[in-house]
Amino acid sequence: MTGTPCAIVGIGETEVARRSDLTSVELGLKAAIAAIRDAGLRNSDIDGVITQQTRANPQANASPLLSQRLGIQPAYVNDISLSGGAPSAMVANAVAAISAGLCSVVLCASGGGDQPLSREGRGRGRLSTGWEDFMNPFGAAAAPVSYALGARRHMHAYGTTSEQFGAVAVACRKHAQLNANAVMRKPMTLEDHQSSRLLADPYRLLDCCVPATGAGAVIVTTAERARDLKQRSVEVAGIGQSSIFATLEHAQALETSAARGAAERAFAMAGLTPAEIDMAQLYDPFTSVVLVTLEDYGFCAKGEGGAFVEGGRIELGGQLPVNTHGGLLSQGHLGGIAHVTEAVRQLRHQADERQVAKARTAVVSSQCAQLGMHVSLILTNERVH
C-alpha cells in the first residue's frame, strides 16, 4: 500500500475534439470543476493542485494559475512536465504529498491535449537536451519516427507483425465506438489497418494516435476521507515509476521499456499479480507500445505480446480488456489523463455499455521519453488498506 492510503474520489473530462478554440488552461479549468463536482466537493475543499504541462501549450506556473482561476489558495501546488508520463505521475505526486502531510485533497488536472506543436520562436537559448540538436536535424524527432525505431526492434527480436500491431488499433476502435466522447468512432477492420498508408515504417497511419484537444482531471484524497464522499471510492493500491533513459542514444533495448521496472514496483506495493488485474488502460501513442507494455507488465511472456493481442483477447469480453475508452489511438490524444478517468469510471461500474463486468482492479500506464520513463498505477474498488 501507499504511505498514506489514498483514493481517487472525483473525475472530470471535457469534450474531446480535433480542434478547440479554448486554451489549455481553460480546458484544464473545465475538467477540474467537473472533477470537483463529481466528487461532491467544493472548490474550497481542495488544498493541493497539480497540473500537467503539455508540450503543445506549455504554461509557466500553471498550477498557481489554475488555483487562482478556481478561487482557491492551496497549501501545495506542483507542475509536472513529463508529457505522456504526467497523468499517473500527477496521481503519484498527489499520494506522496498527502503521505508527507503537505495537503489532503489534491486536484490533478491535465492540460489541453496534444495538438501539433507550433515551432514559431522556438529554438533559441535552449539547452542541448538531445531532441532538438540530435533528432530534429535528421527528421527523427516526430513521434511516429522515433517510436517506429522501437517497433522495428521488437519485430526484429520476436518476429512481431504489422497485423499484430493492427489488432491493437482494431480493439481501441471497437471500444471508441462505445464511447460518445471519442473522436474516431467509424468502424475499422484489420484490412483497413493493413491498407492504410505507411508513415514511418513499420507504422501505418492507423498505428498512430489521433491528435485531439480536451482535458481531464481527478481528485485524490485519503482512503479514509474517501469513504464519506459521494462516489464509490477507488483506492490507489500500487504506484511504480521507472526512468531508464531520456534519449534514444542511451537506450539499451527498445523491445522492452521502463514499464518493466515501474510495473514490478507497482505490483509489489499492491500485493497483486497480473493475473488478478481485470483491465488495463495503457498509454498508446502507437500500437506497438501497448504490446511492449503488456509484456513488460507480465500479462504475457516477453516476445509474446504479438500473439497476446490477437483473437480479441484485449477487447471487451476478452481476457484482459485494454483501453476500454478507445485510448489515444481512437478516443484522441489527451496526454493520457483519460486512461486514469476511464479506469476510475470502470471501477465505479459507471461505464455503461462498455463496462467490464464485475471489474475490481485496473492498471493504468503513463509514459514519456519514448519507452524510457514509465509510471504505473494499480487501482481497485475494494478496500486494500
Place this chain on the structure above:
Amino acid sequence: MSDFRFAPIENPDTEALWAGLRDGRLLIQKCSACNAHRHPPSPICHRCNEGEHEWVEASGRGTVWSHSVVHEPLDGWPSEVPYTVVIVTLEEGVKIVSNLVEGSHEAVRIGAPVELAVTQGAAGVALPRFRLADAG
C-alpha cells in the same frame, strides 16, 4: 537543412562536434577518467560523472541498430520523402541517431554495416550521416 527550425544550434557542449563535422570528421567525447565514450556531448561523463574529457575522432564505422523509412513529411519536416532514419551503433560503442544518405534506404537491415558520410549543408551546418558499407 536550411530551415533554421531543424538546424542544430551550437553551444559550449557541442561546438567541437559541429566544428569537426565541418572538417568532415565525427568527434566524440572520451572520458579522461574512465575512458567511456559518449554521445550526444554532455558536460560530464554519465558513467563516472567526471568532466575531464578529450575529443577523439570516431572511425566512422558502425552497424544499424534500428531503422525507419519515413514516407511522409511529419511534424513540419521540410525535406523530401522518403528518407531513412537510423540508429547506428558506432565501433566505439556509442549510439547515434542519423540518416542513411539518399538512395540506400531499400536495403537497410538491422546489423547492416555502415560508414560515415558527412553531409555539408546550407548555412555552415554539417551533419553526420551514414551510407551502407556494401553500397560504398
